[in-house]
Amino acid sequence: MTPPSSQQPTKIVINGDIYLSEPLEKDIPSIIHHLQEKEIYDLTLQIPYPYDKKNAQDFITLVQSRKKRYGRLMDWAIRNSRNELVGMISFQGISSRDLENDEIGFWLAKPYWNQGIMTEVLKKFVEFGFKEYRYRRFTLSIFVFNEASSKVAEKCGFVFQGLAEKVHCKEGQLIDLKLYAIQNPKHPPGVSFN
Numbered sequence: 001m002t003p004p005s006s007q008q009p010t011k012i013v014i015n016g017d018i019y020l021s022e023p024l025e026k027d028i029p030s031i032i033h034h035l036q037e038k039e040i041y042d043l044t045l046q047i048p049y050p051y052d053k054k055n056a057q058d059f060i061t062l063v064q065s066r067k068k069r070y071g072r073l074m075d076w077a078i079r080n081s082r083n084e085l086v087g088m089i090s091f092q093g094i095s096s097r098d099l100e101n102d103e104i105g106f107w108l109a110k111p112y113w114n115q116g117i118m119t120e121v122l123k124k125f126v127e128f129g130f131k132e133y134r135y136r137r138f139t140l141s142i143f144v145f146n147e148a149s150s151k152v153a154e155k156c157g158f159v160f161q162g163l164a165e166k167v168h169c170k171e172g173q174l175i176d177l178k179l180y181a182i183q184n185p186k187h188p189p190g191v192s193f194n
């Protein structure tokens with residue numbers, strides 16, 4: 001994919017305490033530490049459990065290969081004022097044909113939950129995606145029992161699209177997904193793929 005501009009932003013400021021930037025090798029201990037929390041695994045699809053050093057190293061390698069493949073940073077570390085990684089948010093790169101339509105995925109370290117952080121992060125991340133990466137639409141696929149994520153989606157202006165039944169099988173259980181979407185109001189119409 002061609003980068004939308006030659007000047008790629010490297011930092012997204014959320015507020016005085018939180019910002020987003022590239023996840024790096026130095027973040028491996030924080031990633032391992034935070035992902036010992038089983039509740040994060042229970043509410044997501046791609047995060048392994050138990051989570052070890054190899055998982056974190058593979059993740060950092062993946063971040064770099066995705067950056068190269070898409071020509072821009074897709075995976076962003078959520079950082080506190082001490083520059084520590086306290087979560088992740090990503091453009092997932094779900095479609096190889098309609099590159100303006102993508103899914104967002106995220107997690108936050110448990111000590112930071114319920115302080116409004118992800119709501120602020122997601123709002124700014126969507127704004128950034130629309131403006132800097134010129135996305136047209138974002139989706140969120142949320143496990144039906146993930147009340148906090150649904151709340152975050154709604155607070156950020158995502159619109160509930162419907163329930164998709166028995167989409168994923170995790171540990172022998174079929175999981176229903178709540179699908180949410182948000183459209184870029186400023187995106188030029190008529191841009192489509194062949």
Ligand SMILES: CC(C)(COP(=O)(O)OP(=O)(O)OC[C@H]1O[C@@H](n2cnc3c(N)ncnc32)[C@H](O)[C@@H]1OP(=O)(O)O)[C@@H](O)C(=O)NCCC(=O)NCCS
Nearest residue numbers: 040043106107108113114115116117118119147148149151
């Ligand atoms: C989902 C997640 C990112 C939310 O982050 P957060 O910073 O705690 O979210 P916020 O504080 O901005 O908002 C959470 C909202 O959910 C509400 N909430 C939390 N748990 C809830 C529950 N069990 N039932 C109903 N509402 C709940 C909070 O009260 C808050 O709403 P409010 O502002 O109206 O009070 C975080 O819980 C997380 O990382 N979970 C594990 C991974 C995950 O679920 N990833 C997303 C997969 S789609």
